[in-house]
Amino acid sequence: MKHPRSIRARLITLYVVSLLLIFVCFGGYTYWGFKRYLIQSLQQTLLRRAHQIASTILVDLPQKGENYVATEIQARYAPELNERFIRITDPSGRIVYTSHNASELSPPPVLLSSGSQVETEPIRREEIPRSKEYLQVVAIGYRIGKGAPYIVEVGGPESEIFTALDGLLVTLILGFPVFIVLTSVGAYLLLGRALRPVDEIVRSAERITLQNLSLRLPVPATGDEVERLSLALNRMIQRLDNAFQLTSRFTADASHELRTPLTIMRGELEALLKEGKLSEDQMAQIESVLEEAERLTHIVEGLLLMSRLEAGESQMVKDPVDFATLVCTTAEQMTPLAEDKSVSLDCEAAPDVTVMANEIRLKQVVINLLDNAIKYTPEGGKITVKVTGELSWAILEVRDNGIGISEEALPHVFERFYRSEQVQARKARGTGLGLSMVHSILEAHGGAVAVESRENQGAMFRVRLPRLEPQGARKRNNTRAE
Amino acid sequence: MRILLVEDEEKVSRFIVRGLKAEGYAVDAVSDGKTGQEYHSSYSYDLVLLDLNLPGITGTELLQHIRRGNTKVPVLILTARDGIADKVHNFESGADDYLTKPFSFAELLVRIKALLRRGPVDRSSVLRISDLELDRVAHQVRRQEKRIELTSKEFSLLEYLMVNTGRVLSRTMIIEHVWDQSFEGLTNIVDVYIRQLRKKVDETHEQKLIRTVRGVGYSIGLNGA
Numbered sequence: 076m077k078h079p080r081s082i083r084a085r086l087i088t089l090y091v092v093s094l095l096l097i098f099v100c101f102g103g104y105t106y107w108g109f110k111r112y113l114i115q116s117l118q119q120t121l122l123r124r125a126h127q128i129a130s131t132i133l134v135d136l137p138q139k140g141e142n143y144v145a146t147e148i149q150a151r152y153a154p155e156l157n158e159r160f161i162r163i164t165d166p167s168g169r170i171v172y173t174s175h176n177a178s179e180l181s182p183p184p185v186l187l188s189s190g191s192q193v194e195t196e197p198i199r200r201e202e203i204p205r206s207k208e209y210l211q212v213v214a215i216g217y218r219i220g221k222g223a224p225y226i227v228e229v230g231g232p233e234s235e236i237f238t239a240l241d242g243l244l245v246t247l248i249l250g251f252p253v254f255i256v257l258t259s260v261g262a263y264l265l266l267g268r269a270l271r272p273v274d275e276i277v278r279s280a281e282r283i284t285l286q287n288l289s290l291r292l293p294v295p296a297t298g299d300e301v302e303r304l305s306l307a308l309n310r311m312i313q314r315l316d317n318a319f320q321l322t323s324r325f326t327a328d329a330s331h332e333l334r335t336p337l338t339i340m341r342g343e344l345e346a347l348l349k350e351g352k353l354s355e356d357q358m359a360q361i362e363s364v365l366e367e368a369e370r371l372t373h374i375v376e377g378l379l380l381m382s383r384l385e386a387g388e389s390q391m392v393k394d395p396v397d398f399a400t401l402v403c404t405t406a407e408q409m410t411p412l413a414e415d416k417s418v419s420l421d422c423e424a425a426p427d428v429t430v431m432a433n434e435i436r437l438k439q440v441v442i443n444l445l446d447n448a449i450k451y452t453p454e455g456g457k458i459t460v461k462v463t464g465e466l467s468w469a470i471l472e473v474r475d476n477g478i479g480i481s482e483e484a485l486p487h488v489f490e491r492f493y494r495s496e497q498v499q500a501r502k503a504r505g506t507g508l509g510l511s512m513v514h515s516i517l518e519a520h521g522g523a524v525a526v527e528s529r530e531n532q533g534a535m536f537r538v539r540l541p542r543l544e545p546q547g548a549r550k551r552n553n554t555r556a557e
Numbered sequence: 558m559r560i561l562l563v564e565d566e567e568k569v570s571r572f573i574v575r576g577l578k579a580e581g582y583a584v585d586a587v588s589d590g591k592t593g594q595e596y597h598s599s600y601s602y603d604l605v606l607l608d609l610n611l612p613g614i615t616g617t618e619l620l621q622h623i624r625r626g627n628t629k630v631p632v633l634i635l636t637a638r639d640g641i642a643d644k645v646h647n648f649e650s651g652a653d654d655y656l657t658k659p660f661s662f663a664e665l666l667v668r669i670k671a672l673l674r675r676g677p678v679d680r681s682s683v684l685r686i687s688d689l690e691l692d693r694v695a696h697q698v699r700r701q702e703k704r705i706e707l708t709s710k711e712f713s714l715l716e717y718l719m720v721n722t723g724r725v726l727s728r729t730m731i732i733e734h735v736w737d738q739s740f741e742g743l744t745n746i747v748d749v750y751i752r753q754l755r756k757k758v759d760e761t762h763e764q765k766l767i768r769t770v771r772g773v774g775y776s777i778g779l780n781g782a
Binding site: 331334335337338339340341342343344345346348349350359361362363364365366368369372373375376377405408409411412415434435436438439442446506 | 566568569572573575576579637638657658659660661662663710728736737738739740741742743744745746749750752753770771772773
């Protein structure tokens with residue numbers, strides 16, 4: 076089974092997949108950016124604190140001594156309570172002050188800058204004290220008087236940042252499916268809206284057949300590609316219509332024009348024959364030409380009939396026809412032809428199969444199919460005709476066990492004047508129009524004909540016609556409706 | 558018997574005139590509607606053969622003109638048009654018969670004879686040719702007083718041949734009369750029936766009555782005529 080491919084499904088898949096990618100990228104970027112921002116702002120807070128400590132407390136170290144510094148820091152910043160880490164180291168590397176929780180910090184960095192500014196450029200680092208969480212540490216150098224700077228280090232945990240980031244991640248992950256579902260549904264609806272005119276064009280295009288080439292597709296006045304598409308298709312149908320009418324008119328005109336010369340030929344030849352002044356051989360020649368003239372007459376009639384059917388034969392009167400009776404009566408009438416070739420012809424029909432049809436034309440269908448079957452079934456063969464009724468179709472099957480149709484010929488049997496090599500080899504004579512007439516008549520009735528066959532294994536022609544609802548069923552339906 | 562032929566196609570006109578004269582009819586042939594109208598007003602005809610596609614006055618107009626004169630003259634239309642609407646229209650205008658080109662002369666002749674003998678139609682219940690006898694009422698056929706069993710189709714075929722004894726009937730005509738329009742083109746069914754009929758009627762007898770005219774059709778009669 077081949078799955079119907081729809082633009083809608085393909086576009087939606089594509090759309091959702093790209094949205095997914097975009098969303099993942101966007102989520103990643105947001106996460107990364109947010110993390111960067113939080114770390115930077117933590118570092119800035121730490122830096123600010125280091126400055127404060129240096130400029131308000133450390134600056135008084137020479138006057139008030141180390142104990143003052145320790146007390147002041149404890150009092151103002153309470154590093155243990157706030158999970159801050161504070162450490163001050165003097166230029167010789169001795170620790171002037173350290174909060175209790177800073178004991179695990181790695182040694183202070185060597186400050187490269189030995190210029191004359193009071194404060195040095197800060198140095199930022201990340202640390203993982205043993206069995207503890209991540210820490211951000213900022214170190215600055217601070218000069219008191221001349222000489223090398225003291226080093227003030229302030230650290231803070233990253234745990235808050237990760238809590239915030241986890242929150243963001245949860246939001247993103249929870250939002251993800253909702254987002255995908257919403258966008259898919261939105262895409263589905265929007266695409267449906269955009270593609271609806273295409274669906275309408277498809278439906279209308281399906282309705283257009285050779286019988287109603289005058290129909291046109293709806294043109295949505297949207298000014299977009301869809302409008303241009305239907306306009307272009309309509310122009311194409313117009314060209315087809317013109318070409319087809321031209322061919323049809325040509326066939327009809329040509330057939331008409333052939334009639335008068337044919338009349339003259341036949342008349343003159345018959346006159347010659349009647350006078351009987353010619354030799355036996357000459358008479359035989361004229362008889363042979365007359366036979367051909369008659370065949371030509373039948374071909375002309377057939378072509379005319381078909382071009383009229385294709386033009387939708389407006390005069391064709393349709394009545395309800397008892398299909399089973401029509402088929403079996405015709406088969407009976409054809410039986411002498413079959414018997415003449417010692418071919419058996421059986422008809423089996425289900426009752427109550429009624430179709431709306433032109434009786435003469437429908438009979439022609441049966442006659443042509445049977446004539447064909449008889450022609451190509453050798454002596455002792457068997458032809459079975461079967462009428463059945465499906466739900467809304469009347470089915471006619473004509474099955475024979477004759478020479479069959481070769482694989483190459485099978486697709487062409489309903490074409491006008493098509494002769495397979497098998498037929499040519501058998502020198503069967505006919506108009507070459509029988510089966511294409513069957514095809515045209517059925518088309519004009521909203522039916523169809525199909526063939527199944529294999530070489531030397533017989534053929535089965537299957538005719539399908541819209542079935543008229545049986546009277547009983549119609550009555551029942553009416554009662555139900557009331 | 559005098560026949561007026563209005564036909565603009567010269568060659569068609571020529572073989573019809575020749576054929577009808579050979580059958581012993583007097584024929585006036587004209588090639589346009591106006592002359593046809595004049596001839597019809599000036600002389601009295603037993604039958605008018607009328608082509609529809611005429612220069613000047615069309616065949617249909619001429620037909621209407623003839624009928625306005627309230628003439629009872631039978632009119633046979635010859636035409637290359639065969640749409641049902643055309644046929645209905647012309648029958649309404651008063652045509653008695655309608656023959657579509659291309660027709661065989663034999664067919665034209667049979668139709669002309671049928672129109673001319675319209676008055677006293679041979680309605681006798683028993684048709685006879687030599688020792689062959691067909692009883693239309695009892696649906697029985699005898700030859701040399703011996704009963705021949707025929708199927709109903711075979712009976713209709715023999716009856717049609719015998720009503721037109723001596724005339725050649727084309728397969729198309731036979732199909733139209735004995736079968737129906739849908740069998741048009743299926744002329745081999747006529748051949749099969751004729752063969753069966755011959756087996757039953759002619760085979761055991763010295764004198765053959767059914768004759769084949771190759772390329773034209775069949776006829777029944779004495780001495781093959």
